[in-house]
Amino acid sequence: MDIDVLGPLGVRVNGVAVMPSAPKPRKVLALLALHVDRVVPVGLLVEELWGERPPRSARTTLQTYVLQLRELIGAALESGAEPGVVSAKDVLVTAPGGYVLRGGGGSSDVREFDRLAGMGYRAMDAEDFAGAARWLREALGLWSGSALADVRVGAQLEVEVCRLEESRLCALYQRIEADLRLGRHRELLGELTVLVSRYRTHEALHGQFMLALYRSGRRTEALAVYQRLRQALVRDLGLEPSAQLRRLQQTMLQAGEPTPHTVPSSRDPRLLAVG
Template sequence: MDIGLLGPLKVELSGQPVVPTARKPRTVLALLAACPNRLVPIETLIEEVWGERPPRSVQTTLQTYVLQLRGRISAALGDAPHGDLPLGNKSVLVTEPGGYLLDTRGGSADSQEFDRLSRRGHRAMEAGDPAAASQAFRQALDLWRGPALADVQRGPRLEAEARCLEESRLSILSRRIEADLSLGRHHELVGELSGLADQYPLHEGYHAQLMLALHRAGRRSTALETYQRLRTVLNTELGLDPSPELRQLQCALLASDPALDLPAEPRSRSLLRAG
């Protein structure tokens, strides 16, 4: 079974989709898919689907949804015998004491592959190989097909899962840009970072990277204007000033600090990680 959480929910068995169109059964499958090969308690499923006001017949209704999902699993399996599934669909969507478990049968999950590639990128950065890091981070980001669980009605646990995945995406995107800056790709990054600064107007890290890219592209005045815009937004929206790291970067820009032109210098690396 292959699971996709990095975009619309995707669950496939033998290459066939098993995601239902109905909202609540889809939420049940999404929560099971977000916890592959782990028991999900019945109480957790009920809270996720119905919140604090479940219907009186909630246990029966949940069982009905499980039967619907098993029907889709059976359709995906087809009529061919499967020796490794002695209970058929019940070997995939397993009933356990107190809950249910989605057995992926050794399949893949895009969120787990994202984590694996991200770790490879981090190791490459620590080893001083930004080219390999950039490649690994790009491969991780290419797994995304849109906002996490974009087509699922989310309760508290799936909402937290989607938020965590999105934070991980933004973090890896920032690390990929850091690697590309170390490789001297500042000219090609200016456009991307300008878009990110507009999309995330309170994200100091993207603004810091944009300022550095602009400086290295010979646009110091625009870099300083970027700082002033961020300062205004932070003060207006949150009543805050830019972080000490960002103020340090501004001072370095005003002084034309040559350390900003040396991607491998620890000082310039620390300036990049503001926010």
């Protein structure tokens, strides 16, 4: 089984798509796919489908959705080289208290993203910035849009999507940091222009944009980025920029050279606030 969630949902068995068109069975499949090879409790599935006030028939209806998914899986299994060796119930398993989608050793874009991003982070720690940029760029290349872009998410899936998007943003920040360490300041300007427009109160990205502008000989524009960020933080969140970002601004006002102590770091949780 091959599973994609970093963009539109995609689940394939023997290369055949297993994709219900109805919204609720699609939600069930998405939640099972996100937790592949792990038990997803019935209660969690019910909450995703109906929220805090499920109908009395919720569990029966959920069983119907599971049967529909097994029909799709069964049809895909029959197209395999050895039809009948594995049944749909072996793939979508009823477990104590819930259901398990068995991956069977197939691919998962989330697992591959985590593997590549982990290699990138370790390379950053080792100050192998070229390797970090390469691994993190490859990890980010697995994304083809927002996570579960074609699924109407409920409460449970929304939490999972937010978690995945935060992981993506962290990897993106680290990849840009690696590129900055490699002196690719001018090449980053276009990308960072778009990012700070999208994340108006994300201090770390604004700090990176300031640094890229400053080291490209555009100090006035770098300082203007700080002022726009400060206005957005005060207006939207009632906060002043972090001490680290203020130090970076002061260094630029004095036409000094930013050091690791004045450059925003992804290790500061405040600097990763998304707006």
